[in-house]
Amino acid sequence: MEAASVAVRQKQKRPSGFSEGRLGAAMMAPSLIVMALVAAFPIGYAIWLSLNEYSVRVEGLSRFVGFDNYADELWGANKSEFWDAFKNTFIFTGISVSIELVLGIAFALAMHQAFRGRAILRATVLVPWAVLTFGTGLLWRSIFEPNLGFWSSMLSALGLPGADALWYGEDGYAMATIIFADVWKTAPFMALLILAGLQVIPEDVYDAAKVDGATAWQRFTRITLPLLRPAILVALLFRTLDALRVFDLPFALTRGSNGTTTLSLYSYNQLTSNRLIGEGSAIAVLTFVIVMIVSFLYIRFVGGNIRAMTEAE
């Protein structure tokens, strides 16, 4: 994601041959160098690691294997693990981001209304987002604990179904729990970004619509949503890219059991627990490429949209 936005910026500011451009380039050079050191070097190093195999049996032994590690993941020995992780990551991203979007818009509309205590509400809504994600995971783990947890006790006290389910220990439920925890945590963030978009929509547009006899629903679909689009798209971009790299929630809640091993978690396991440096790096690089592709698609289609809209204004 970082690299992509850098690329875009570079394109816009490419020196045009004027001395002004050269000056610009010279002034940007220090930050580009820093960027290269902190971003490009680790990426380059990870790519290099992914082209090798490092022995876990013999001291200091390594060999160059080219793209074998990638082949293993994509269609070789580990293809089922890799594509499972791929599938899990996209299920998580698709569902959690959609729910967050709907909730985020609802929250934002509620917070946009003028009422007493609005400032306090806005601050409170942000609390889940400020909690460390790993802490969130542990919190939900204790709430969803099968015997003594609050959730199961509540369901059985109310006679609701699901009291006997192992909320983070059963296929399907485990992913649902993680998505739930993620929505709880990041819907407020989505809401704030969308609220910012709401606040720049001028009031008089609504007044005019009211005069023309538009219903509240028409005002929402014909005015609010279209004008909110840039804000929504930015929020979606942020959340999607974040969700594709999800690590802490499955790590804290399930350790990847019951179909919750995401790409990041899979790569972490191979890297730190099994110390398969080459293979783990290959998975990390593949994750990076996948995130790059998704962000490229967003910027291409969604970003183009935003630009077209700003120009139309």
Added chain:
Amino acid sequence: MRLWSWLAVVACALAFGLVACGDDDDDGGGGDAEKAPTGQGAKGNVNWCIGKDTSGAYGTAIELFKKENPNVTVKLVELPESTDEQRTQLVQRLDAESEECDVLGMDTIWTAEFAAQGWLQDTTDVITPREDDWIPSTLETAKYEDKYYAVSYHTNAGFLYYRTDQVQQPPDTWEDVYKQAGANDGIVYQGARYEGLTVHFLELLYSGGGKVLSDDGQSVEVDSPEGEAALQFMADGIKNGDAPKAVTTYMEEESRRAFESGNATFMRNWPYAYALGKESKLADKFDITTFPSFEGGEPASVLGGINLAISAFAKNPEGAAAFIDYATGPEVQKTNFLESASPPATAAPYEDPEVQKKYAFASDLKKAVEQGQVRPVSPVYPQITEAIYNNVFDALQGNAEPKAALGKMKSDIEKALETF
């Protein structure tokens, strides 16, 4: 284009550079076998890197050592509380050939992996002069390819906890344990998808006379009738409700809480849960015993615990050896046991009258440790255990038939053994 190729060259050069520095400097690693440290004439500073000192045992060991060895100063470098985190931190230091640690506190299952990487020094000369002090099974965890690369410090073995108000006489076989569990409130154990599940599966496998690897470690023997019996037994236990389905989410603490809240008749857990249980509302309603037998075999347990090793990059290997020798000696072992209930790896403290008075279970524990076996010794143990707990878990969850899960376990372990 030109920029890219330049970047690639720089990246490769840097990468090569780093890899190369890793290779240059091998002389620290394992190669010094002929000069293995003995601890004679030790002096200077020793850094001891080990998990968080939650019980105060490590601080006590250092203080006792200081009184006898004024020439050596031992400094405790505390690593995180979680074992996985400790391993990550040690691996990072050792991979970078850091000289920070002289003595490493290691989980028993890391010995083969760390030794194979050349991160540990030969400790044979620390052990041999007093080899008879240790309970023999514990030293097996310090061995790799017929040499000692660590010294057993604390050991551990599981117990069967049972409710005295529901069970008159603890059963002699696992089969009866499950039968009585089914008739009462069930059995809980560590059934989540992690190391604890591997341990419990191995306990049943070893009790039934099975093993994971052949004696030379080259082939996989887990898909034996014994393996099938053990896995079928565990899967049936959950299917029949002898063990609640929730055990597949339990680690040590979840099991303990379920047992202490009165939700289970039996529990498989480590000795640490005994003292805590005696402070719970269940205090006078439970007791512990060593594991029963399974499938007519000999009772067996799986050893846990902590070994101490000398880092290949230690600045003060002699000091490290002297400290390890002392920490595994009678003084520290007894004091640690009394103070923090960490089971000693040496035999003498268990017979000590003071210990016997404080821990009614001391003799039982010693018996459990004596019948303890090691988990497969292999540099690729992390992958082996993953293959075990993933597939046992699938069988417990009913996602795979035990026989099929065992076949997959075998091929996964074979894949692990083929790792470069």
